[in-house]
Amino acid sequence: MVAIEVENLTKEFNGFVAVDHISFSIESGEAFGLLGPNGAGKTTTMSMLSTMLKPTSGRASVHDFDILKEQDDVRKSIGIVFQDQSLDEELTAYENMDFHGRLYRIPKNLREKKINELLKLVELEDKKDNLVKTYSGGMRRRLEIARGLLHEPRVLFLDEPTLGLDPQTRNHLWSYIDRLNKEKGITIILTTHYMEEADKLCDRIAIIDKGKIIALDTSEKLKxxxxxxxxxxxxxxxxxxxxxxxxxxxxxxxxxxxxxxxxxxxxxxxxxxxxxxxxxxxxxxxxxxxxxxxxxxxxxxxxxxxxxxxxxxxxxxxxxxxxxxxxx
The missing domain is CATH 3.30.70.100 (Alpha-Beta Plaits)
Structure with missing residues (x-):
């Protein structure tokens, strides 16, 4: 089953073409990477697929929901970990999770159960009552991933998930992402400019440069x-x-x-x-x-x-x- 379908997707900003007629599809349960330098169009592509940006032209769907015509359905079926932190530092980890669950109208009993399960998954259950401002960068990223999974999305968007983390923390986070994909069958689309990250996590990789996809295949076949x-x-x-x-x-x-x-x-x-x-x-x-x-x-x-x-x-x-x- 196809999870994401993209056809001639384009985005322009005041005459500058950030994403230039790209096309690709992602299978359900696949880990798919957009690999390229900063400014290549990776985040813009993800922003369009997650309905945060309107395309200039082209079309795309997420689990058969059109990103322009069925935005609410798209948003319900995806989770997002943004490149920039979006946690409330004055709240605890549990409170951040609880607020997110309320936004998605998850019933209280189920919400409490899932929050505890996910905090345990990312090894933050013993720090759940600590304010986020006391967390390290790696702990914050793990919390953001847990929060993105709270409403049980079918697709998880990860925008530069390990940017700025030290190598040890980055490797630690890779194991969580890989486990989510392999054990839970979640479709993952991630952007990165780390070669090793794309190599380790992605079933297929689209190399993007100046808004265009210049190559797309498995890492081995690309090499x-x-x-x-x-x-x-x-x-x-x-x-x-x-x-x-x-x-x-x-x-x-x-x-x-x-x-x-x-x-x-x-x-x-x-x-x-x-x-x-x-x-x-x-x-x-x-x-x-x-x-x-x-x-x-x-x-x-x-x-x-x-x-x-x-x-x-x-x-x-x-x-x-x-x-x-x-x-x-």
Whole structure:
């Protein structure tokens, strides 16, 4: 069964296209990731699917409920953990949960039972009467996930769920998310710019850049699509080595970026000596050469010609330009 269906979804802000005619579907019970740099359109996409933003064009449905025509039904069937904290710091964990349950008109007895169950699930039952302002960042995220599950949503939206958390807390939170998906069968759609997070949690990943989906598949198939191995060469003559290397038939793709040359190919070990020899014959000095299996960062580079970090920097520049005061 399809949980989410998206067709040519588009969102513009004053002429700026934040989401550009994207289409995809998510199966019920699937963990689906939107992976991309800041400013790529991930949060805008999630905001449209959760009815918080109206699309400029296109259509989408959540469990067969149209996001424009049946907004109340969509909202009843989803839970959301926002990128920015939305808890009341002057209330306890229990009070935050109870207030949320009242908004969804969950009967008192059932509400109390589910609050205690969910606080136990995220290991906060012994801190339920503590004010949220005393909580660490990781504890707050766990509480937000518990709150998002209180009305038993069929789909859980997680917008950068581990942003700003330390690696240990992030790993801890991943285990909760994975358990929710595997044991409870909840459909999860999460946005992230952490490669490892998408790799670990998602059945399929849509890589999004500048509002467009540039690749969509399982993590393994995305990596396989760019070739079996990656060779990275550091050299001051990177443009020259690029022009020499790209002539070889065994090179699937070669890119120059950020002071290095990246080559996608099969059986890298067989060709390293050939690369070194051709560099020597052409008077090219190689500073270092390394081989590794493709990562999602390599996939992003392959399809965009830029690393995720470089794209995030350019996204910040674009946002600054959009908000730059105009001289009169």
């Amino acid at each position: 396989e699509s760019i070739g079996g191995d990656v060779i990275e060469i550091m050299s001051s003559d990177r443009d020259k080595i690029h022009s020499v290397i790209k002539a070889f038939s065994w090179v699937k793709h070669v890119d120059v970026h950020n002071g290095s040359v990246t080559i996608n190919l099969q059986n890298a070990e067989k060709h390293v000596a050939e690369i070194v020899n051709v560099a020597y014959d052409n008077g090219i000095e190689i500073e270092s050469i390394s081989i590794h299996k493709p990562t999602l960062e390599d996939v992003f580079l392959y399809y965009t010609g830029r690393t995720m970090r470089e794209e995030e920097a350019s996204s910040k520049d674009r946002m600054r330009m959009m908000h730059k005061p105009q001289r009169r």
